[in-house]
Amino acid sequence: MAIMKIRGGDLDLVEYEFGTFVPGTTLHTLGLEKKKFALKPVTGTVTVKAPARIHLTVLDMNRFAPDHPGGGGCGFAIQCYCTAEVECTKKGLAIDYCRAPIVENFVAVFSKAVGYTGGFRIKATDHQHQHVGLGSTSTVMIAIATALNYAVGSPLTNSELRKLIGHNYVEETADGKIAFGFETGVGPAVSTHGGMAIMGDELTLVYHHPFAEGKQVYILIPPTDISSAGTQEFDLLMNKARTLDYRDRELKAYLFLMDLIPALEREDLKKCGEVIWEIEFRGSKRAEVEHHTYRIYHYMSQLREKNLEFVGMSSVGPSIAVVTDLSLSAMKKLLKPMGLTIAFSSKVNNTGLVLTHNK
Numbered sequence: 001m002a003i004m005k006i007r008g009g010d011l012d013l014v015e016y017e018f019g020t021f022v023p024g025t026t027l028h029t030l031g032l033e034k035k036k037f038a039l040k041p042v043t044g045t046v047t048v049k050a051p052a053r054i055h056l057t058v059l060d061m062n063r064f065a066p067d068h069p070g071g072g073g074c075g076f077a078i079q080c081y082c083t084a085e086v087e088c089t090k091k092g093l094a095i096d097y098c099r100a101p102i103v104e105n106f107v108a109v110f111s112k113a114v115g116y117t118g119g120f121r122i123k124a125t126d127h128q129h130q131h132v133g134l135g136s137t138s139t140v141m142i143a144i145a146t147a148l149n150y151a152v153g154s155p156l157t158n159s160e161l162r163k164l165i166g167h168n169y170v171e172e173t174a175d176g177k178i179a180f181g182f183e184t185g186v187g188p189a190v191s192t193h194g195g196m197a198i199m200g201d202e203l204t205l206v207y208h209h210p211f212a213e214g215k216q217v218y219i220l221i222p223p224t225d226i227s228s229a230g231t232q233e234f235d236l237l238m239n240k241a242r243t244l245d246y247r248d249r250e251l252k253a254y255l256f257l258m259d260l261i262p263a264l265e266r267e268d269l270k271k272c273g274e275v276i277w278e279i280e281f282r283g284s285k286r287a288e289v290e291h292h293t294y295r296i297y298h299y300m301s302q303l304r305e306k307n308l309e310f311v312g313m314s315s316v317g318p319s320i321a322v323v324t325d326l327s328l329s330a331m332k333k334l335l336k337p338m339g340l341t342i343a344f345s346s347k348v349n350n351t352g353l354v355l356t357h358n359k
Helices: 098-112 136-151 156-165 186-193 230-265 269-279 283-291 295-306 328-338
Strands: 004-008 012-018 045-058 073-089 093-096 121-125 170-172 178-180 197-198 207-210 216-220 310-313 322-323 344-348 354-358
Touching: 004 197, 045 136, 045 269, 073 136, 073 186, 073 269, 093 098, 093 186, 098 121, 098 136, 098 156, 098 170, 098 178, 121 207, 136 156, 136 178, 136 186, 136 354, 156 186, 186 197, 186 207, 186 216, 197 230, 207 230, 207 295, 216 328, 216 354, 230 283, 283 295, 283 310, 295 322, 295 328, 328 344
Parallel strands: 093 121
Antiparallel strands: 004 012, 045 073, 045 354, 073 121, 073 197, 073 344, 170 178, 197 207, 216 322, 216 344, 310 322
């Protein structure tokens, strides 16, 4: 693979080899295998349904890289789901999923970490909205990880599962191998707990709280031919975004602590929207929005001018999430003059993932 250059400032230039590897050959178990778990595999099928996420912003791009998860951030869960079905077997691994390499790799990590020597039968279904900012990879992985964990007797905590996913977060490559991707832990955290979560560095869950209960969530995907994946994403996040976060990370942290959290506590959707709108113009979030040209700002500004309470772009986009009281018909009428359409409508998920065990 090509060597990518990362610049965070005039005296900060390093090279990163964007390497690929075969699933199951590079495993980060975080020392969990030293605990020597007493496993109790269950019979039957374990099913986990996990909500997708809207990732509103990273706190500091300088604190993560493809092989170094973290960076902090915030996001919320929506009622758009990935599911995983897991069954323990005596040996072997059977995967029914279109992205088998990422599952194969995590199964190898998980099995080594907990000391499981048996096999698994796994079936997964994602929400079919890849690389538009809704966290297809992180959502399906927390669903699979939670099901695997329960299937062998629940040896790991939610925090340990989130960190195991984060330190082994991968995406597929064109040659059939995998490569490390970017992971803040926001997706697995909100998928597990529901509502909105705020993350610190090292995949640490700082705060979570129900968000916008009963409100409508509209996902708008403006037309764009600009990629949000692969080397283009790398160039964006590890160069311009890092430079901007050097300048604005303290302000973003202040906005989280002093404005966003109190607004969540008093269920003030309008104030939450004001905080997120301010962050759209700060640090790495500005780089992500501008990556899709200033048209995204134009679209979001038009939406704000219509007094919609909460407007924000998810992850590296181009999806725009609108949280409001407006009905579907009223929203369609408002969007028509702008040339925007609703990709799908949903609501915030405040319950998190749901696990069932069919013995």
